[in-house]
Amino acid sequence: MTEPCPKLSARNLNVFYGAKQAIKNVSIDISREHVTALIGPSGCGKSTFLRCFNRMNDTIENARVTGEIRLDGRDIHAADMDVVQLRARVGMVFQKPNPFPKSIYENVAYGPRIHGLASGRAEMDRLVEDALRRAGLWDEVRDRLADSGTTLSGGQQQRLCIARAIAVDPEVILMDEPCSALDPVATAKIEELIDDLRGRYAIVIVTHNMQQAARVSQRTAFFHMGAMIEYGETSTLFTNPVQARTKDYITGRYG
DSSP states (O other): OOOSSOSEEEEEEEEEETTEEEEEEEEEEEOSSSEEEEEOSTTSSHHHHHHHTTTGGGGSTTEEEEEEEEETTEETTSTTOOHHHHHHHEEEEOSSOOOOSSBHHHHHHHHHHHTTOOSSHHHHHHHHHHHHHHTTOHHHHTTOTTSBGGGSOHHHHHHHHHHHHHTTOOSEEEEESTTTTSOHHHHHHHHHHHHHHBTTBEEEEEOSOHHHHHHHOSEEEEEETTEEEEEEEHHHHHHSOSSHHHHHHHTTSOO
8 A cells, every 4th residue: 555655654663662662663654645543442552653753752751763754755863854844844733632821813823933934914814814714713713813722612722723733834734632532513523624634734643433533534554552453445444454453453352
């Protein structure tokens, strides 16, 4: 299932926390055209693997990463790779909504401001509105942009965090269980949003919810005990998995 030119690729990737190996020799290609879901039981390495793509594991003191990750063919661990720029290109949305304790407007404007993407207030206003529209939030907050982002509901806060991630015009969006803290109505809105954003960004989502993976993704990777057991088209992996361990997980024999 090799893409002609993958957006992201990992080759022989290993992650260690001290002496403990969390990711074992994973190789994968991720395209821009598809939403890719990472599934597997708790503690299997999905989130650790996701954080490799924007070098978030660099912030963990005893973490060590070996192997190779490339973004548009370029090694993200190269000496001349600017990590700040990398994280602008590869945005992250976390499990728990984490808006800054600032206004809704300032939450979205923060990234464009530090990266110098707007030349004046009018351009910044356009950037903020565009990001909020793409995140499906504009109509709900357009009259309260000065209110704190923390006054929004949980689902709105998560869409605000997605707006904040896309305001710097990233190429990849990583989502680490973005709906696990949300109710079913808010979850449905986030899933609709993921579908709307597909193709504009490469999207990789960690989810513990297999039904969600089936709904939002076109490619799914199944992880177990730090190893990637199977990777393929979502519909095939869920209906006709190649590996017995994948089948056992999907049919609920463990997890």
